[in-house]
Amino acid sequence: MKTLTLKNETIYTGDLILVNRDYRYHEKKQIPLSEIPENHGSVLLHHRAARALSLLMNAVSGWQGIVATSGWRPFSEQQRIWSDSLKENGRHFTETYVAVPGHSEHQTGLAVDLALKQPLIDPIRPHFPYEGICQLFREKAPQFGFIERYPDGRESITGIGHEPWHFRYVGIAHARIITKNRLTLEEYIEQIKAYPFGKRGLSYQGNGRHFTVSYQKASASGTTILETEDNVCCSVSGNNSDGFIITEWKQTEKA
Numbered sequence: 381m382k383t384l385t386l387k388n389e390t391i392y393t394g395d396l397i398l399v400n401r402d403y404r405y406h407e408k409k410q411i412p413l414s415e416i417p418e419n420h421g422s423v424l425l426h427h428r429a430a431r432a433l434s435l436l437m438n439a440v441s442g443w444q445g446i447v448a449t450s451g452w453r454p455f456s457e458q459q460r461i462w463s464d465s466l467k468e469n470g471r472h473f474t475e476t477y478v479a480v481p482g483h484s485e486h487q488t489g490l491a492v493d494l495a496l497k498q499p500l501i502d503p504i505r506p507h508f509p510y511e512g513i514c515q516l517f518r519e520k521a522p523q524f525g526f527i528e529r530y531p532d533g534r535e536s537i538t539g540i541g542h543e544p545w546h547f548r549y550v551g552i553a554h555a556r557i558i559t560k561n562r563l564t565l566e567e568y569i570e571q572i573k574a575y576p577f578g579k580r581g582l583s584y585q586g587n588g589r590h591f592t593v594s595y596q597k598a599s600a601s602g603t604t605i606l607e608t609e610d611n612v613c614c615s616v617s618g619n620n621s622d623g624f625i626i627t628e629w630k631q632t633e634k635a
């Protein structure tokens with residue numbers, strides 16, 4: 381058996397943290413950021429998300445027609461975007477399309493805004509249509525760990541208007557489960573709670589691997605201890621509210 385010791389501060393870190401109007405981002409001192417390679421202009425993402433985006437763009441020859449317009453933002457930049465938009469676009473527009481400072485996924489480094497390459501790009505609502513190269517990107521995105529985060533018709537759940545341009549990195553297994561089941565991240569994080577760690581987890585087969593996803597509420601003592609099997613790979617993310625999401629996988633086919 382392997383023992384995992386999880387401190388409560390881990391609740392606020394990892395690829396699956398839910399940041400929205402209800403759960404603010406707990407700013408960390410240092411996010412490991414990388415510049416998105418080959419992009420026109422400097423856009424930073426968490427290094428795992430930057431690498432996944434680069435692989436995805438290469439798979440669809442995306443750089444010919446797509447540009448990343450925004451990635452990681454510090455709190456101060458989100459604050460500036462919010463107050464500029466209030467002045468220029470008014471409260472209704474701003475509350476629909478701009479996350480309240482402290483509550484933006486862009487502060488995590490795991491979210492990216494993309495635009496179809498055009499001479500003029502709207503910085504708040506870039507054009508990223510459901511056709512051509514943008515649609516090809518969208519269809520391949522889950523295979524590389526990205527989801528379209530704010531779908532049409534789910535505004536009451538996400539708290540954000542339909543944003544065809546905003547993608548969030550969550551990791552391959554999770555992106556595939558979310559997309560296949562047409563879930564929002566809010567619904568997925570909630571549903572995982574029905575799969576407590578150590579019991580039968582949420583199962584997913586893909587990429588030559590068998591994944592099991594489960595949830596563990598954080599211990600009130602401040603430290604949560606989990607035991608996993610020796611022959612299973614495992615990663616842990618906080619959910620940004622009260623516990624941990626554990627992803628375990630076994631290779632089922634030779635790579």
Ligand SMILES: [Zn+2]
Pocket residue numbers: 486491492493545546547
């Ligand atoms: Zn965005």
